[in-house]
Amino acid sequence: MADSTAPSEPVQDRRTDLPTSAEETLHTGYVMDLVAESVDLGTGGEVRREFVRHPGAVAVVALDAQERVALLHQYRHPVRSSLWEVPAGLLDVPGEPLQAAAARELAEEADLRAGTWHTLVDFYTTPGGSDERIRIFLARDLTEVPEAERHDREAEEIGMELRWIPLADAVAAALAGRMHNPSTVTGVLAAHAAHADSWSALRPAEAPWTPPWHREER
Known part of the structure; x- marks a missing residue:
């Protein structure tokens, strides 16, 4: 398999802000909330993702x-x-x-x-x-x-x-x-x-x- 990464490019995570819609809070907790968002993946279409929102x-x-x-x-x-x-x-x-x-x-x-x-x-x-x-x-x-x-x-x-x-x-x-x-x-x-x-x-x-x-x- 061909390596698509240029040799001089470091391996590094990058911020990617994909379009989101229909944000919904499913549960509000004492520390954490459970939320749902619809995110547009582009060629992957729009999908719904549920996740825990945490203060860090x-x-x-x-x-x-x-x-x-x-x-x-x-x-x-x-x-x-x-x-x-x-x-x-x-x-x-x-x-x-x-x-x-x-x-x-x-x-x-x-x-x-x-x-x-x-x-x-x-x-x-x-x-x-x-x-x-x-x-x-x-x-x-x-x-x-x-x-x-x-x-x-x-x-x-x-x-x-x-x-x-x-x-x-x-x-x-x-x-x-x-x-x-x-x-x-x-x-x-x-x-x-x-x-x-x-x-x-x-x-x-x-x-x-x-x-x-x-x-x-x-």
Whole structure:
């Protein structure tokens, strides 16, 4: 099969705004909505697509001086499982920058602050069924939040166990199928790859989402 990509052209996702019509909100939820849109695919005709509209989220691979990753053990009801996860949370504060949201979640969930921040990796969780995006940050130069300033946790966050796992062991757990949270698996594998490259490919914490997110204004 002929390669239609020019050798000099990088592999990169691109924003594509196809004409849509008949947008309908099928369900309005506490965090997420279920919507339906009719989209004109051009030669593929018009099709109806139902998907979850999501505010987006951030996650943090917090790496200490011994190259250990901070993991939290948290119950997730939809999958009826207690999962090992990196600190993460919703973009539910209007106008809050991504890195500020990540710092807030790191402090609230793991009682940690970081002196050094980088963008590690960006991804869509389920692009065929949701517009949820997640940015994973790498946080280093860690210190503990003073006990008097710590967040009062609630719901599933009460009693979460924090465990420090060597990065290599976290990678092994992901590859062996012993961890399943997407931010954790994606984050530890990305951190492992970045570390192997001496962190040279890390982007700044304020790096833009590319291509621009189609709901950036929300």
